[in-house]
Amino acid sequence: MTSKSALEVLYPFLHGKEQDPANVDASLMQSIAEKARESRETSARFFGEQAPVLLDAAKALAAVYRRGGRMFTMGNGGSSCDASHVAVEFLHPITAGRPALAAINLTADIAMTSAVGNDVGFEHIFVRQIIAHGRAGDGLVGLSTSGNSANLIAAFVKAKEMGLTTIGFSGGDGGRMAFGICDHCLVVPTTSVHRIQECHVAAYHILWDLVHTLLADDRGSAISKDVAA
DSSP: OOSSOHHHHHOGGGGTOOOOHHHHHHHHHHHHHHHHHHHHHHHHHHHHHHHHHHHHHHHHHHHHHHTTOOEEEEESTHHHHHHHHHHHHHHSOOSTTOOOOOEEETTSOHHHHHHHHHHTOGGGTTHHHHHHHOOTTOEEEEEOSSSOOHHHHHHHHHHHHHTOEEEEEEETTOGGGGTTTSSEEEEESOSOHHHHHHHHHHHHHHHHHHHHHHHGGGOOOSSOHHHHO
């Protein structure tokens, strides 16, 4: 290959050079195919390696709910959107017959996070909330594509000190989250942020399903018998 960067070869029009539209379309179609293949391969490897960890995490979270605990979620940037998604899945299950489970998204309170970030530092935005709201027996789920987010690490450390069950979603080598910070850490084996996030979405949907399956014998229907009749 010449000294041209891979980006310049694939997208020459970004570098002030015109290209035939048909060639552009062909290159972009190839890019789509390569990204889709990479996504499939990353997902297959992730679930092949991490299925036992996912099952253990589901059992641990089911135990949290079985003893009357709550789940807290947290993340930054795109992972904050995932934290919100996890919480709403548990609070508002779309599958009939599955009851709501207590879940609190720590990224949701803008006043709280901006106040703490401004006054004492962004690394404290989650730990302050865990100190205030967390109780022994609760669960904390955090998502970070690097596994090194300082504010998640601080909250995980405090949560474990307080007796919460901790579950992390990470990528790459897992970062600090994968080395004793979390009780359970699901690591997507790639450095691609997009592939990591794709696997995280699938994993926490499966986590949600497994938790409800494990709790099935402990609960009644979300719809009362009188209403159902």
